[in-house]
Amino acid sequence: MRWTIKPKPEQDAIRDLMDAIKVDPLVATLLLQRGIETYEDALRFFRPQLSHLHDPFLMKDMDLAVRRIEEAIQLGQNILVYGDYDVDGTTAVALVSSYLLERYPNVATYIPDRYAEGYGVSFAGIDFAHDNEIKLIIALDCGIKALDKVAYAREKGIDFIICDHHRPGDQIPQAVAVLDPKRSDCSYPYDELCGCGIGFKLIQALEERAGRPVEGILSYLDLVATAIAADIVPITGENRVLTYYGLEVINQKKRPGIRAILNTVRKSELNVTDVVFIIAPRINAAGRMEHGRYAVALLTETDQARAEEMAKAIEQFNADRRDLDKEITEEALLQIQENKEEDRFTSVVFKESWHKGVIGIVASRLTETYYRPTLVFTRSGEKLAASARSVKGFDLYNALEACKDYLEQFGGHKYAAGLTLEEHQYAAFKARFEEVVSSTIAPEMLRPEIRIDAEINLADITPKLMRILKQFEPFGPGNMKPVFLTHQLRDSGFAKGVGDDEKHLKLAVQQGRSNPLQAIGFGLGEKLPLVKDGGRFSAVYSLEENHWNGQVSLQLKIRDIRPD
Template structure:
């Protein structure tokens, strides 16, 4: 098995819905069969489905009290406020955790003064609920901790807190273990005994459901907490949860709040961005990395402070500091990625089914990013280890279709602890277990992963002709937003294309491909293929070729034009 073979793209054309279903939906909502087909692929089958998809409403959100333990959580918070107790809002140091803490703490502080926040130190305490955090709560006479984006596996720590007279409300979205912590309330739709109808909320999303429940109990309309949805949309985008059903509604309205730029912290981040309207991709690549940088390079409390700051001048000062953290993070992750690639090659591990690398000097704050970069290079399950106190800690990333969490569970005899999702996880182990774990992980993956999973897949929604791309088609396609997992931007295949004679390599080292494509006698359409500079000879040979691409708007000098964003090219 060679790395170059692994990384060759495979094209998968999605099954076309049944003709009868296409015709029925096309007639019901008065759209073209092509649009109807794209909607059916996204689970939109009826007029009512289409209404929810194209016109999300806050009224589409579920009753928060459908979530198991929500009534207990609300009762305990109301009791704490009535008795004048000290409340600690505790969350993880990543985007989901810090936005959740900013959301719940600022909501409570608007109504009650005895509220503090706590973000664990990534290096001294590690992920999730910590004994140090509980001791901090005890030292400050806290009797209620609201844990966000963590806590579902904190069995011993919740018990430790109970012995100190501290109650826990857990708001988590990670997969529970066999045992649920003995907290006052455990809000997690992934609990097998939770009847809540949607289980893909992120941690900040669970936090929003909690404040929605508090508002509902108080008899106030949901519009009163609309302004918090910028934080929820940021967390949804950063945590890569599906943007479907309830998450779609939250993201749709959250983007409206982001684009109003009312929150000083987010406005300060966006001050240097010359873009009229931000979408999910902008949140992922502009806002999220800067919020994350605080927890990676310094401390997550800086992110919470920025997101809750009300003074614009102070927010700009904080955003400047976080921008410096982010620049430092970019430099480090580039350096460590290069070192990790050298390690893989020098150990002659290019042909393995996994990438597992370790250096005790690598910065713990960026190993997750490095794991993602290595996965892009070799396209296989990847773990990047560094030293964390007396233990080794790793960030893990997977490839599409392969359940990393299950693979780690098969190796749990070697692990101190682990947690996460199907595609991303974190873990710690004793250094003496490293080599045995590495061998076991390779064995488990090699036995359970399919050859197809080791090749990056481009899922194609439909084959179309360039002539299908009309202004009306583009207007309707824009209404498919917000895009994300579960509703990805449509990808199309067109065959028998030719370059109009403008193909050239652009960018540093001519890494990218710029061209104008034609199909038959159609007008030429501008196209860009990022990272496809090596395909230039194929295009220039004069023969026809096929391309898979998404549709984009190119904004240049105040002009907006259609552009194909090419993902891959093959000769016909």
């Protein structure tokens, strides 16, 4: 594990920010590291406002999209809201379809079948639209590379509006409107929106055209916040505003589907981490194990009793997903060992019976084990399909671009992607991918890194600091929870292993004459001998509140430990 201390800002900048917003040097340092340099920056950071949202019409083609939707409504045309089967896609479909249905009846939804159709816009989906006399398809979280599908739809008299956030190819589909801030010809001020976020900008534009304020659609932000958290996009800029207000809506538990998911959770207030680990996996489980339409149905259900029944079914999907995930991960790890591929620069594994719905999770698990770019393949019809995951700093998308001669199609982001290829190309692709990664990845990228914000003493940790850090929320990419380093620690005699197989470490740390602070290190049980013998050690950690039996206390969440 690499420990990297972030560069400390210039002293003049620290002093200026301290004077401007009346904070201590540590808080000023943490803010400057996040690009907060002035009083105005700090005000926007600590007090997100709806007025900070950008004008949706700054997005290229937004006026065309709004005009075409208005035309469809005026002409009484059927509209199909189409989206991918993951959290981003299903929340986006739930958002746009329920918004339109409140104002217009002729709206249907479509989620492609993961196994029969695969990712993105499909010919089968367009045929469904044609068979049901649909004249307009709004594609969410997909479509930016669907040139042939959009052309096929045009031949059948069907228009497309594409709302996507993936990188475009060399050509843009010939749709009525293509909303994607990553278009090279789009000057929208923020290009890190997820698919559901772009769906929200579309309905914001429709509201604005109708002369209504954005406050009228705040109830949809629980869906947007869930998608932002699940899709691991930066929680900066506009995403920070959307997540901030979306968490408020989630915690009000107004949406029957989300309330049904949360009914078994004993937490009074959820944060982004809770959304990632509680809400998102259950929404995802529908598309992984059965069909994404179950997730859309749950998220759009208005009757609480029916939502509870749907949530029970999805809970079972999630339990089945966990079992499969564990089983396939074990098989994939064994395959790497049997093939003697532990020392490669990549992990590329394949078994045709692996469940397509969980290979993305398995790829993440393998990345955690070997920490290198990873692809997990399974059979999908006559082709092989894979989910790919990367490590911090390495652009997976560019690596796949260098292997595109072997691929039928691929798409995604810097750190996650999906692809398909012909089975006879598998061995050649695997060799080429290893060659590309080995020649381009920096050696340090193959070791997990902990980025440390600041070195502090335990005496610096106060309830006041914790109150300020809580205002840094919502945390996520671009604004991660601050990580601190402290030297010359010792255990005060409470160190022990806890949990299954005592794989976690619980202790109370002291520095000099400081009062002991409770600490927990998940997965650090093997470090017990290091702290048990009374020796001094350094730790990197974040701060959190521990809620137990109605009491709230400060606790160190330890990430790693080294002897001093």
